[in-house]
Amino acid sequence: MKMKKRKVNGQSVHPSENLFKRQFHAEAPLQKLVTDIAYLPFGGKMLYFSSILDLYNGEIVAYSIADKQDTSLVLDTLNQLPEQEKMLLHSDQDSVYTSFAYQEAVKGKGITTSMSP
Template identity: 45%
Template sequence: MARKKRTSLPQPSKQRFFSFETPNEKWVTDITYLMFSGQKLYNSVMKDLYNNEIVAYQISRRNDLKLVMGTLKKQRKNGMM
């Protein structure tokens, strides 16, 4: 049985530079969990890449769509959408 020739994959860049002209042009989100008094709490955060400002966040006991949509609704309430 012949072995397939191995090809090398491009190495990911360690430094990535993003620049944006105006606020609210590009957002990123992240969800992480925190242990608090023996229970998991999920923190959903939305960040503006223009100035790295946290523009909305929400904490929940469940990591679900409701958590993400709640974060987005908070962003909309702030008038930035």
């Protein structure tokens, strides 16, 4: 018997096109943003640092630290961004960024996503 696949919040969606095309210069604040997760060894465990950097001035405009690398970590970081039109947010194709929940949150904020292949 073949089972039907259903999309739930944890499953991935199709990755976004790479809209940056190596053009990392921004003309204004909060126009072009990049995001990633860094691994921080801390004592006997690992912490995860999710950040969003503004390419206009190199400033980190949002960040979160957690002991798990999951969608809630990047959603917490994303939710710190102010509402603003014409924001472009670039990431890799990690499962947290292609997750249904993250993609819905980005769309809800009116942000356009871009992803490296």
